[in-house]
Amino acid sequence: MIEKSARELTREAEFVAFRAGGLEFCINIMSVREIRGWTPATAIPRAPSYIRGVINLRGVVLPIVDLGVRLGLPGTEPTARHVIIVAQVGERAAGLLVDSVSDILSLEDTSIQPTPDVASQLARMFVRGVIAMDGRMISVITMDNVLPAGMELDAA
């Protein structure tokens, strides 16, 4: 996985910080392919509730995950102000629907603390650790489990 590369363990890595469902998250910049505005998605039949549908990303059919819903937070009704973070998940790409992107953080690996025990089972699936910074708490998201489980089996 990208997050576990040797470079990251020893040196600084950059993270894209964003807000979703009223909370702050960040994701390793190496797994972000691009950031774009919201465009209406086409619903996929029989999809889990956190799959917003698919959009056309320059000819590629890209599934959109509503990160808030995925984390058990209330869902968002997307507007043109919402943002899609296009991220790489193994061999696949997926878009994360988030409220806004706030900044880029340069972090040393040691500044990431383990996820506190109080976190829900659901959150533990996606949160690799937390960062305390200027009185904010930012959860480091890992993309591994963001997409439906069946997909990982397919990818294997």
Added chain:
Amino acid sequence: MDPMAEIRLTFFQECEEQLTALENGLLAMQEGESDSETVNAVFRAVHSIKGGAGAFKLDALVSFAHVFETALDKVRSGQLVPEAEAMKLFLRAADALADLVSASRDGAVADTAPYAGIEEEFNALIGGGGAAAEDDEFAGLDFQPIVTAFAEPATARNSYHIRFRPLRDLYAKANEPLALFRELGRLGTLEAQCDIKNLPFLDTFEPEDSYLSWQLTLDTENPIAAVKEIFDFVEGDCDLVIAPASTEASAPPLQEMDITAILRKVREEAPAIAAVTAAAPAADADSAPRAKAVVQPTIRVDLDRVDRLINLVGELVINQAMLTQRVLHSSHVRDREVTSSLEELERLTREIQESVMAIRAQPVRPLFQRMSRIVREVADATAKDVRLRTEGEATEVDKTVVELLADPLTHMIRNAVDHGLESPEQRSALGKPPEGTVRLAAAHRSGRVIIEVSDDGQGINRPKVLQKAIANGLVPPDAQLSDSEIDNLLFLPGFSTASSVSNISGRGVGMDVVKRSIQALGGRISISSAPGQGSTFTLSLPLTLAVLDGIVVTVDEQVFVIPLTAIVETVKHEPSRIHHLGDHSFVLRVRDVLVPLVDVGAELGVRAPASDLRSGVAILIETANGTRSALLVDNIQDQRQVVIKSLETNYMRVDGIAAATILGDGRVAMILDVDALVGPRHHEWNPAEIPLAKAS
């Protein structure tokens, strides 16, 4: 990849081409074309494979190719006239050579016994064995004495005048005159004179052009064929005249002229000959094999690059459609120049798309050639005399379609020979020629490819088919079926016409598998048959798998695409035709037939199942296994060609959805998988239980 492995890969790729050329040539010879060009092409193919195999130390391949080559050389030199039996042996040897090549590619040759058998037959054919393992060191050269048409005994010393002028291409292909002369020198005493009078002054000197020519005199015990063979690999890349200096009989017009006069004459005529060769393809069909020597330059391209290009162009098409739509919808621009530029852009985009699609298009010829091998094998196994006639081999189809057609076509060809054709005795008794004919034809028709497999055998035995269907419980015993309905029973799962399972076609796969694989390609299959005259299976296939014809429908404001191949007709929606079966199940009466009515919205979970279906349009569809159902949608918007986009690349398979596409407004739409939509709930429903009205 290490360089050697890469060269090896290239060698095997080229082997494929040589094998194709070999089979082409042999089939042409079987058809009675015995001109030296055809025979030489066949010989060269085996020779090149042998040469390459020697370089890679593929001993089994070398020794088999050598025996094959020796026999072919006898044909080339006129010592052996290939009769029908010999041609069959040659064709079988070509098959065996192909097997050996692929066995060598995949590793080791496990069992050489079948090849040894053919080698022995060759030795019997050319009268005497022991030809093998003679010239390992120079795999590319053949030193066997060959009796030629000349009056002298083979051991007499011959003298040849050789006029050799390399063309630019010879050097471009990394050939080296000196190496050729060295080989000539091995044959006997060689005198060479270089002619430098064409050398230009330095100001016009082109470093890559060819200016030198040579006049060679060779004294040798070898026949002229051995001399010619040295120039085998530079043929076409040089002006070459080989004339026996001492033989009068072989070259009567040369009698009174000295060699320089001849050469002058040849040089004068050479451009004219070249012009004739160039004009040959257009001139007449008989010289077609000759024209093959003039090969269009080609390059090998990684398939991924082509596919990436196709994807990009697909994107361009969508983008162009979006741009046009946006500009024309924005109220402030109605500029005529803008409009015409947009039209021009559209035309260009379509043209680019077609050209790019054409890169993936391949002629069906290699596929048809594989079939000729299948015919030979099945004919041998069933002791039938079969001739395969192919038509339209140049018809081009998408590479993937060609590849995926191989299995169903093999099955149909096997069926045609095994079940379709009668034995030679039966045929003779019926007054038919003992040799049966299987015809394989391809053609383009209204944007699709039509492939026909027909035989002149006994036709479908309808009483037997019906009896069998009844015995298998596929039709009720008292069913009254029309001829074409009986024929179509062959496509039902669990049906096989062979009374006993034979090792040819009775492999547990029936025509239903064929039908399913054709449908998976977006194609359709139909059958027609006349008792005693034969049967014809007709496949209709899309030209490409990248696009699909479909109708665009809406369900609860969502847009879906239904593939046109599945659609039988659209049915005017009248509430009186819908019958409620309870539990949200409905049937639709189409003429006098009841078919299940599937509410697409409810089935896909777009909306809750309705308790009455009073509005919308019903679309009658036929699934892969022949059952019919009706799909209920809100509206039909459009019929159009759509670009197929995988949903699985970034997401996963969705039940009921075949793929996605991108519509003109840039939004994604789902392409319905009609089989899955109507399948699980209705699979027990059998078409034979309710006689179907024919689609009008």
